[in-house]
Amino acid sequence: MVKKAVCLISGGLDSCVTVYTAKKEGYEIYALTFNYGQRHEKEKECAKEIASSVDAKDHIIFNINLSMFGGSSLTDKNLAPEVDHKLSEIGKTIPSTYVPARNTVFLSIALAYAEALDADAIFIGATATDYSGYPDCRPEFIEAFQKIAEVGTKKGVEGKTVEVKAPLIGLTKAEIIKKGMKLNVPFEKTWSCYMGREKACGRCDSCLLRLKGFKEAGFRDPIEYEVLPSWF
Amino acid sequence: MVKKAVCLISGGLDSCVTVYTAKKEGYEIYALTFNYGQRHEKEKECAKEIASSVDAKDHIIFNINLSMFGGSSLTDKNLAPEVDHKLSEIGKTIPSTYVPARNTVFLSIALAYAEALDADAIFIGATATDYSGYPDCRPEFIEAFQKIAEVGTKKGVEGKTVEVKAPLIGLTKAEIIKKGMKLNVPFEKTWSCYMGREKACGRCDSCLLRLKGFKEAGFRDPIEYEVLPSWF
Numbered sequence A, B: 001m002v003k004k005a006v007c008l009i010s011g012g013l014d015s016c017v018t019v020y021t022a023k024k025e026g027y028e029i030y031a032l033t034f035n036y037g038q039r040h041e042k043e044k045e046c047a048k049e050i051a052s053s054v055d056a057k058d059h060i061i062f063n064i065n066l067s068m069f070g071g072s073s074l075t076d077k078n079l080a081p082e083v084d085h086k087l088s089e090i091g092k093t094i095p096s097t098y099v100p101a102r103n104t105v106f107l108s109i110a111l112a113y114a115e116a117l118d119a120d121a122i123f124i125g126a127t128a129t130d131y132s133g134y135p136d137c138r139p140e141f142i143e144a145f146q147k148i149a150e151v152g153t154k155k156g157v158e159g160k161t162v163e164v165k166a167p168l169i170g171l172t173k174a175e176i177i178k179k180g181m182k183l184n185v186p187f188e189k190t191w192s193c194y195m196g197r198e199k200a201c202g203r204c205d206s207c208l209l210r211l212k213g214f215k216e217a218g219f220r221d222p223i224e225y226e227v228l229p230s231w232f
Helices: A013-024 A042-053 A102-117 A139-151 A173-182 A205-217 B013-024 B042-053 B102-117 B139-151 B173-182 B205-217
Strands: A003-008 A027-035 A058-063 A121-123 A163-165 B003-008 B027-035 B058-063 B121-123 B163-165
Touching: A003 A013, A003 A102, A013 A027, A013 A042, A013 A121, A013 A173, A027 A042, A027 A102, A042 A058, A102 A121, A102 A139, A102 B102, A139 A163, A139 B139, A173 A205, B003 B013, B003 B102, B013 B027, B013 B042, B013 B121, B013 B173, B027 B042, B027 B102, B042 B058, B102 B121, B102 B139, B139 B163, B173 B205
Parallel strands: A003 A027, A003 A121, A027 A058, A121 A163, B003 B027, B003 B121, B027 B058, B121 B163
Antiparallel strands: none
């Protein structure tokens, strides 16, 4: 019987490598993307192309207005994401782009979808190595959510757990990119920049981590940047 | 400094007693009600009156379309909730009214709200004694979610946990009603019936548990019913 997976696709590089990993492992893909009040539409367009490139059985764009609570520069137009960080600073403190409880909300909705579908797994592109320091990207968070899937659902009570899989959790950005290269991930369809302008800004934490990853992996990043950091 | 609590208010009896408990404990109330695709509007009207009766500092009606995943008679108009159960049957198996991962989704959004507000606690009216058998109403689920609040948020990482409080979890329905009586809970403003007609149906699991509770507590239920069970 075919295994089903709900895959969170943001349109970014990590979730794209993650869904290609799920595909490679033989899962039928049910893509889930959130329209949550983020600054720009660009990553949603990328998410659609990525879902289509893996022949997703379905792709749900789920509306949830997390911007109504505020508290993040990613959803509040009056705040601005940090730029021009030194690489060594990124991930040391939790930046303004952190959205309160975002991955908890996303995984909980993925769990609802997975249970309704009778899916076997949820895939999330969380990574805790070259990352922005978000608490809900760490292994202890994924483990805590696995417990929720076990005790908080009918499926779990019946002994058929939904597995919460974060295959990139321990990888560096360079390792993620190398993994993606092996899987023929279409990196040109991914969008990481927090800004959502015509080209990637090359200055926000997300651009900096992506550029560092490509540099260390020894591959060319196929997307265009407004500026490149001096170390690149 | 005043303590803040995000209180989930469904419009039902349990969440009403819960918010009155939070009020009694001295919390400033931030009410949160979900418009999630449930069968009827009635309980949302009740939720508004309850929030106003405790002088909630704010009341957010949060739209989230859980009906798009299906899988529950509470959100799917083509399915019908069970009626006329024997009391001894209720809670033995998980009924069709179970909404996949509903409390996980609700608590995760409450957590986002609590973190953005810098609130001290979340109150949920979950109860696992005279209940419908929903997995996400049990103590082990609440404990698992407490762990999420600790490891999955910025607040938690900084050592200031949001407490997840379910003060009714171990009480029978009769005990909940007695507790509510002491707190002057306006039971006439609460709505438990799954049907949402003019009067409560008196036949669904939710009506049956409520009626049993009032009977055992020795109080009169101030709301009207279409029919009453023979044992009442």
